Amino acid sequence: MIRIDITKALLGSEGLMELSVSLAIKEGSFVALTGSSGSGKTTLLRILAGLESAEGTICIGEERWLDAAKSIAPQERRIGFVFQEYALFGNMTIEENLLFVANDKALAAHLLDITELYALKTRRPSSLSGGQQQRVALCRALMNRPKLLLMDEPLSALDGSMRYKLQQEIILLHREFQTTTVMVSHDPSEIYRLASRVVVLESGHIVHDGTPKTVLLQTSGSQKFAFEGELLEIQRVDVIAIAVVAIGQQLVEVVLSEQEAEGLNVGDRIQVSTKAFAPVIG
Amino acid sequence: MLELLKTIEWTPFILSFELAAVTTVILFTISVPLAWYLSETKARIKPFIEALTALPIVLPPSVLGFYMLVLLAPSSVVGRAVHDLFDVQLLFSFSGLVVASCFYSLPFMVQPLQSGFESLDRRMLEASYVAGKSRWTTVFRVALPNMKPALMTAIIITFAHTVGEFGVVLMVGGSIVGETKVASVAIYEMVEVMDYAAAHLYAAIMIGMSFAVLLGVYTFNYRQRYKRGGLYL
Numbered sequence: 001m002i003r004i005d006i007t008k009a010l011l012g013s014e015g016l017m018e019l020s021v022s023l024a025i026k027e028g029s030f031v032a033l034t035g036s037s038g039s040g041k042t043t044l045l046r047i048l049a050g051l052e053s054a055e056g057t058i059c060i061g062e063e064r065w066l067d068a069a070k071s072i073a074p075q076e077r078r079i080g081f082v083f084q085e086y087a088l089f090g091n092m093t094i095e096e097n098l099l100f101v102a103n104d105k106a107l108a109a110h111l112l113d114i115t116e117l118y119a120l121k122t123r124r125p126s127s128l129s130g131g132q133q134q135r136v137a138l139c140r141a142l143m144n145r146p147k148l149l150l151m152d153e154p155l156s157a158l159d160g161s162m163r164y165k166l167q168q169e170i171i172l173l174h175r176e177f178q179t180t181t182v183m184v185s186h187d188p189s190e191i192y193r194l195a196s197r198v199v200v201l202e203s204g205h206i207v208h209d210g211t212p213k214t215v216l217l218q219t220s221g222s223q224k225f226a227f228e229g230e231l232l233e234i235q236r237v238d239v240i241a242i243a244v245v246a247i248g249q250q251l252v253e254v255v256l257s258e259q260e261a262e263g264l265n266v267g268d269r270i271q272v273s274t275k276a277f278a279p280v281i282g
Numbered sequence: 283m284l285e286l287l288k289t290i291e292w293t294p295f296i297l298s299f300e301l302a303a304v305t306t307v308i309l310f311t312i313s314v315p316l317a318w319y320l321s322e323t324k325a326r327i328k329p330f331i332e333a334l335t336a337l338p339i340v341l342p343p344s345v346l347g348f349y350m351l352v353l354l355a356p357s358s359v360v361g362r363a364v365h366d367l368f369d370v371q372l373l374f375s376f377s378g379l380v381v382a383s384c385f386y387s388l389p390f391m392v393q394p395l396q397s398g399f400e401s402l403d404r405r406m407l408e409a410s411y412v413a414g415k416s417r418w419t420t421v422f423r424v425a426l427p428n429m430k431p432a433l434m435t436a437i438i439i440t441f442a443h444t445v446g447e448f449g450v451v452l453m454v455g456g457s458i459v460g461e462t463k464v465a466s467v468a469i470y471e472m473v474e475v476m477d478y479a480a481a482h483l484y485a486a487i488m489i490g491m492s493f494a495v496l497l498g499v500y501t502f503n504y505r506q507r508y509k510r511g512g513l514y515l
Contacts (some may be wrong), residue, residue, distance in 0.1 A: 089403035091427035101413040
């Protein structure tokens, strides 16, 4: 069990903010950390790694990483950290990047095999694609058989298909190594696929904590479909109005009545929902 | 011409290069921790230290030379302490030249190293800490190898700058053959006695060697940049 009870004053974009998190994480579980930018997710991850200071306590099993008396250095915590922008050692080959962490050739070969990088092991990171580099970073983070794996938006710099492939590999590696994992992510589908628990942070505090299903599937009552979107434009056509809404990467048109259109302004965050209907998935 | 070449006394050149090599090694040892500290620290003392290390760039060599004379004189506290401890006389000796050169060339080693450290990806260094590596291992195995152009610039420019020293060396070392008479001082003396032929030759050799060294640095850095961009394999 990992017990986290920390506070830290942060200077965010909207002034002073207090990060105050109390969390217990089961060993071997996969927790996703999400929330709007500036909510303190990355800072929490860095505090867990020991890369930033905080008040409070962090205990992992019998070990105390942080309490009033001391803070164990990142070197002593035995963690894995995957950064958003890979952060590979440019002066070393792929294999050397892994062996730098721990001189365990068998484990390195095994990890490179799983991630289909074995053939590239003598190459330098700069000659690899973004997806390949992030796979190397993932392997590197597992080389010391960490007690805790921390990932800071590991896939956000990659395109859709590469992201899916890496998600599969993360699942594979998590299943094999059973490493307790905390991952920061903005992508609901990614969280749904990977995590067994999702924690939502807003302004430094936990506002939701549950399974991805209960937290992310935002349907209530008899609504079958509900999407969050941004209102881009309201076009008036005779007596009705047509709203153009951006939902994720897609634009949709929704018919509005005169009264509905009255209360809306371009730029609003709105929810588009529909009841009782049978969608066709093709 | 051939006659002239045969008469060349190489000792001043050898001395110049010896002085430059020793100074570079000492300065590298001192400057890596100093530059690393300056790149990491948020302490208020940082601008103070930076200004202090940059002083030799703006000061006339005579100012530095004057204080060196005062500092290293056998009658001074430092001069006496060094003499008692190591039995070394610093003024008008090769050792004294090394001490003076270390002060004079310090910014040329510290500044490129510091900006090299500052330009590194912080996350890469953090990845090394998280992997359990100490600060020193991180500096020598991750930081320095990933800033080769800055490293080359620091070492070569320090070396070249020390070879090109004149004012401080003359004041602190004088012109003792085989001990403190480096190439730049030798040329000065040739001009003074109006031996222009020899001065020409010495000066030309200095220009040729200095240019070769600088060309080497710039070529190396040019290639490194291409390598980083992935264009040069």
